[in-house]
Amino acid sequence: MVLxxxxxxxxxxxxxxxxxxxxxxFGLFSMSFLPFMFTLKESTLLAVALAVVTSLTILAKVYKHLDYKALLLLLSSAIAGRVGAFFILHNFxxxxxxxxxxxxxxxxxxxYILSSRNKKKVPYRKVMVALPIVMGFLxxxxxxxxxxxxxxxxxxxMIASRDKYSYTANLQATFLITGLVTVTLHGLGGDLNSQFLFYFLVGILGVITGSRLGMKWFERLSQDQIKKIASAAVAVAGINLILFS
Structure with a gap:
């Protein structure tokens, strides 16, 4: 139990x-390892609930940089996607x-991450209306x-945001709102149990501490290096899930 x-x-x-x-x-890394201990549903719900805490912790520092214009279509489509996801996760x-x-x-x-990291940004006005709808829903x-x-x-x-601070604020707001939608739907659906609550309480300290420490490195740490290291860990975990789960 302690382990x-x-x-x-x-x-x-x-x-x-x-x-x-x-x-x-957070989601990519956590979901690479939590399913070795829990079912997919349990892993997803725990990760989503704690992602809300993580996003809220980060957003509290950068909320002044929110760009509501860039968020409107993305969030609307993402919420629709979460509703569809609820029925799939709840049943399967x-x-x-x-x-x-x-x-x-x-x-x-x-x-996807490694192949798209060098794509150039384009001004918001040139982004098709279809892009935030498709990306948001997926x-x-x-x-x-x-x-x-x-x-x-x-x-x-990365295309629509004014700068990296706006990008971070918009991203955390998206994670926060979609996470709340998912937790609410599954709570109403009876998917949250005592085990979920226990590990949620265990994880709160970890995600608050981890996100605050990560933010201290936001200015000086190479995001490209972080993505490469995290991607390697995620790839190994993905192979293990395919071969041994």
């Missing part, structure tokens, strides 16, 4: 540190095959099932 608590705490701490330092990564989240699917999703996300749907929808939000917000 389980330490395992969960360390995973959540590292994931929240990555998010504090680079703007995202206990199946072992979902862990293998998660493994493939994780590897796909790694390829991020909401995949994030609500596997908690790995962050890269879709990142792709759009």
């Amino acid at each position: 389980d608590i330490v395992f969960v705490f360390v995973i959540l701490f590292i994931g929240s540190f990555l998010q504090g330092a680079s703007g995202f990564g 989240g206990e199946m072992d095959i979902m862990k293998k699917i998660l493994g493939f999703v994780l590897i796909a996300m790694v390829i 991020g909401g749907l995949i994030g609500g099932i596997f908690m790995t929808g962050g890269p879709f939000f990142v792709f759009y917000l």
Whole structure:
């Protein structure tokens, strides 16, 4: 039991540190390891609930940089995606095959992140209206099932945001609101139990500490290096989920 608590705490701490330092990564990293201990549904709900805490901690520092224009369409579509994700996770989240699917999703996300990190930004006015709708829905749907929808939000917000502070603020607001939608829907659906509450309480200290420490490195740490290290860990975990779950 003690080792389980330490395992969960360390995973959540590292994931929240990555998010504090680079703007995202909590869901990707946490969902690479939590399914080795819990079902997909339990892992996703724990990660989503603690992502709300992580995002709120970071957003409290950068909320003044929010760009509501860049968020409107993205958030609307992401919420629609989360509603769809609720029905899938609620009904199929206990199946072992979902862990293998998660493994493939994780590897796909790694390829996506590494292949898109050098894309040039373009002014907001040149971004098609369809882009935030598509990216928002995919991020909401995949994030609500596997908690790995962050890269879709990142792709759009890196284009649409004014600067890195606006990007971080918008991203955390997106994670916060979509996370609240997911937790509320599953709470009403009866998916939150005493085990969830216990590990949620265990994880709160880890995510607050990790995200605050990560934010201290926001100015000086290379986000590219963070993404490479995190991507390597996620890829290994994804392969393990495919082969051994």
